[in-house]
Amino acid sequence: MMKIYLAPLQEYTEYSYRNAIHKHLNYFDKYFIPYISYPKGDKLKNRQKRDIEIVNNQFDHIVPQILAANKEEVEYLLPFLEEYNEVNINFGCPYPMVTKRGRGCGIYQDLEKAKEVIETTLNNFKGKVSVKLRSGLKSHDSWVKMIELLNQYNLEEIIIHPRTASQLYKGEPEYSYLSDLIDLSTNPVVYNGDIMTIADYNHLIEQYPNLSGVMLGRGALTDIYLAQKIKEKRTTESLTTLIEIHNEVFEEVRKQTEIERQVIQKMERFWDYFSHHFENERKVYKNFKKSKNQLDYNTALSFAKRQGIKKRES
Numbered sequence: 001m002m003k004i005y006l007a008p009l010q011e012y013t014e015y016s017y018r019n020a021i022h023k024h025l026n027y028f029d030k031y032f033i034p035y036i037s038y039p040k041g042d043k044l045k046n047r048q049k050r051d052i053e054i055v056n057n058q059f060d061h062i063v064p065q066i067l068a069a070n071k072e073e074v075e076y077l078l079p080f081l082e083e084y085n086e087v088n089i090n091f092g093c094p095y096p097m098v099t100k101r102g103r104g105c106g107i108y109q110d111l112e113k114a115k116e117v118i119e120t121t122l123n124n125f126k127g128k129v130s131v132k133l134r135s136g137l138k139s140h141d142s143w144v145k146m147i148e149l150l151n152q153y154n155l156e157e158i159i160i161h162p163r164t165a166s167q168l169y170k171g172e173p174e175y176s177y178l179s180d181l182i183d184l185s186t187n188p189v190v191y192n193g194d195i196m197t198i199a200d201y202n203h204l205i206e207q208y209p210n211l212s213g214v215m216l217g218r219g220a221l222t223d224i225y226l227a228q229k230i231k232e233k234r235t236t237e238s239l240t241t242l243i244e245i246h247n248e249v250f251e252e253v254r255k256q257t258e259i260e261r262q263v264i265q266k267m268e269r270f271w272d273y274f275s276h277h278f279e280n281e282r283k284v285y286k287n288f289k290k291s292k293n294q295l296d297y298n299t300a301l302s303f304a305k306r307q308g309i310k311k312r313e314s
């Protein structure tokens with residue numbers, strides 16, 4: 001059975017979200033925590049710290065991720081993750097602010113640094129190590145050298161998102177080299193990118209049966225039942241579950257700050273994707289987007305509930 005993972009999406013798949021999804025649905029084989037990175041000052045960002053704290057991560061198969069450019073950054077980050085049994089290295093983040101510092105996909109500028117990051121992680125972390133990567137910075141040809149490097153190590157798996165950093169999250173993923181990559185890699189290969197429906201998933205695994213798993217990002221946020229549909233070929237969609245998930249996320253977010261505006265802003269982000277579960281999704285989303293205070297928010301929520309769950313093709 002192909003493994004199904006929930007992708008890390010900074011500010012979306014935070015612990016509040018992961019915990020609610022896991023409690024109500026529990027169809028992911030692994031849940032990835034968005035990256036933690038070397039801080040500007042001397043302290044990890046509160047948001048990142050909260051997200052990796054063990055009290056907030058009380059079930060198995062949660063995998064934290066590090067975004068690091070070199071040995072020093074890895075050595076700073078790993079002690080925060082001692083209680084986990086797997087860590088993922090982010091060689092994929094595409095944003096110029098990140099890549100110009102040699103982090104994320106920027107590691108492609110100097111594969112000696114990639115080697116340093118991997119070896120420091122393997123030497124300092126007692127559990128399994130996996131790597132998430134892209135095709136390259138600007139071209140889709142860079143992966144060969146990277147896979148040859150990764151082949152020197154015994155990794156848990158590698159996760160390929162076949163876009164270049166320049167593409168960010170837009171344009172088509174490049175499928176033309178995927179078979180060659182799977183053949184070349186001595187480590188198990190997980191695919192990630194643009195799986196939005198069961199049809200996308202079926203098509204992918206038909207073409208690439210030697211994949212060991214698939215990671216779902218935006219597709220799983222847009223349809224929280226996607227992993228269930230893939231695994232069980234049925235779905236238990238219900239408005240009650242949606243509202244319970246919402247309420248649990250909301251409660252956690254409210255614990256994080258006293259400031260009403262911040263809670264609402266954060267929940268607005270949640271509704272970016274969650275609104276797709278409702279009839280009149282655009283209107284549902286707009287109401288949350290327009291909310292200025294708790295009263296507006298409650299009205300928006302009542303409206304969403306009245307619209308009910310959206311009927312989907314798949």
Ligand SMILES: Cc1cc2nc3c(=O)[nH]c(=O)nc-3n(C[C@H](O)[C@H](O)[C@H](O)COP(=O)(O)O)c2cc1C
Pocket residue numbers: 007008009010011012033034035065090092093132161169192193194195215216217218219
């Ligand atoms: C808003 C946003 C935040 C993301 N944050 C991370 C992150 O922290 N770590 C990471 O490895 N990838 C991150 N990604 C990339 C996703 O994990 C995934 O690789 C990408 O969205 C492609 O998969 P999808 O098409 O299934 O969404 C992020 C993507 C988005 C859109």
